[in-house]
Amino acid sequence: MTASVDWRPARLRATRDLTPDIRLFEIEPEGPFAPTSPGSHIKLAVDIDGRPDTRSYSVVDACRDGIYRIAVKRLADSHGGSRHMWRLVPGAALSVGMAVNDFPLAAGRPEYLLVAGGIGITPIHAHALALAERGADFRLLYGVRRAADLAFAEELGTLLGPRLQTFVGEAGQRIDLAAEIGRLAPGGELYVCGPLPMLDAARQAWRDAGRPADLLRFETFGRSGRYPTAPFTVRLAGDGRAIEVPPGRSMLEALEAAGVEMISDCRRGECGLCALPILAADGPIDHRDVFFSDAEKAANAKLCTCVSRLAGGTITVDTGERPA
């Protein structure tokens, strides 16, 4: 998954604001075009406060014209990626990595239920276009906090008609996951991309309905939890050092920046490699990963440092480093 990335030069062709907070970027790679499949993401080289880093963004359509289209939400608690992207102007030179698909769409299922929350619409949008083109039986449920957050809703509405339903939280509209899953044909698949509470609710409803686990597909971005993002302090059990974790940085990034050697891979709460044992915490632990089970999260023995946080206060962890 994190094998070396082949970087290729690209150019930002155009941008378009889909909502006050979501901007569409059209990225044109140089040279032969590597095709994508629905659910693919591309890696972009970004500059975060002067240091190079990478970010992954889902492509929103089939990219048939040789252009990658991604949509990026401007986040108040950005780790720097969205801030970097929103500063770009058309014509900007970019480095783009080969498209990878960790959220592929299966073919030939009797029915599909797509559920998107907020900016989670990006891969789901590509899925919906592909399913519409195939003439597949599917529905798209799209939830947002405010009506102004509905990116793509107009064009999706035109294309999908009644197969699209939107839900605006502010207006008191909620997706009834249990009922929607109940309507799904046997053997049908559920694809979810959205904030963690939505994903947790979907997984719970899916289990409660007795549906097979492998027919629930989801993608996470590890940027939301049960508590608001707040600054907190990590104390290292070994040398007692205290490291501050600001809202715009993950605990893993803060540890790395402080020179603590860490092992990690996915950096979005899936693989569990960066998890550390928790020795003490004086604030609530906000598990934002999908690696630990609910029981493991409740036990609070470890946390995935790439996404999980403390909702304020100090957490003491064992980094595994021992005196020579």
Added chain:
Amino acid sequence: MTETKPFPLNAWYAAAWSHEIGRRLEARTICDRDVVLYRRTDGGVAALEDACWHRLVPLSLGHLDGDNVVCGYHGLAFNGAGRCVHMPAQKTINPSACVKAFPVVEKHRLVWLWPGDPALADPALVPDFLWNDGTDRVGEGGTFYNLKCDYRLVVDNLMDLTHETYVHAGSIGDDSITGAPFEVTHSGRTATITRWMIDIEPPPFWAANLGRPGPVDRWQIIRFEAPSVVVGDVGVAPTGSGAPEGDRSQGVNGWFLAAITPARENSCHYFWNFVRSFKTGDAALTRQIARAHVGDGNGLYEQDAFILERQQEAIDRNPRMPFYNLNIDAGALWARRLIDRMIAEEQPAVSPVAAA
């Protein structure tokens, strides 16, 4: 980066004989894709990418547990759709963990696999191969797995039977073939060569099976269906019995069948059969014909395989040497034209700006 391969991916390719796929893991390489095939408990065939998501160890080295493939290295398990259903030493499963599942259909006693975009895998596009069904026509075929040549060399071979005169002298080869005119026709997905040899002495194989003396009219109607299936309708009938006009009732008719599947660029799997509509109850004749094609090393197809592998070696040694074409290559050139068209059709479109 997207270097064009000499084979289209959005096509059905023969991957195995149906009888070869059972409750064990069978590895194949098809169009540069390593695939593991097995039969599910419901009787259907599953085909997965033969590389574990975790560390890329071939899944075909593992074992079947119900409908799941268990990796022989760390025990990750994948179901027939390629989704991971077990990860060792953790309570959850990484949502990204899956291996590619290839669409598969069983038809005409073969397992056909679609290496390209699964969304385009329409079972109605399986090549016409009904002669292989084992119903009205009998024959026992086989496969040259991993024949060391570009699959298109096999297509060339079958689309130009002039070679019979030289490669298969003494059995089906005959000087009449090189002397007879032929007609080439083509449609969107097929190219057909029709050759009639009127009033000739039948070659030994056909003389024996016709079982009566005298001159014959011999036909070879070779139909190619892109990208790589060839069906040759061949036979003889007594001269004057009306075969060229459509009445073959006095003759004997056979069909050579070939489904050729690229393994890698310079290797292929050659699924072959020879079926006949005469003496269909004669099991000894069936075995004899099969042995005549592939037997002691000097069967008809073994002779072809030998030539084709030596040809590929020569091509590899002479990378800049062009092929020259003869009049007899018209069928092969049409076949390659249709293959090239399929390849071009599946290249991603590039915007005019990007192309500039």
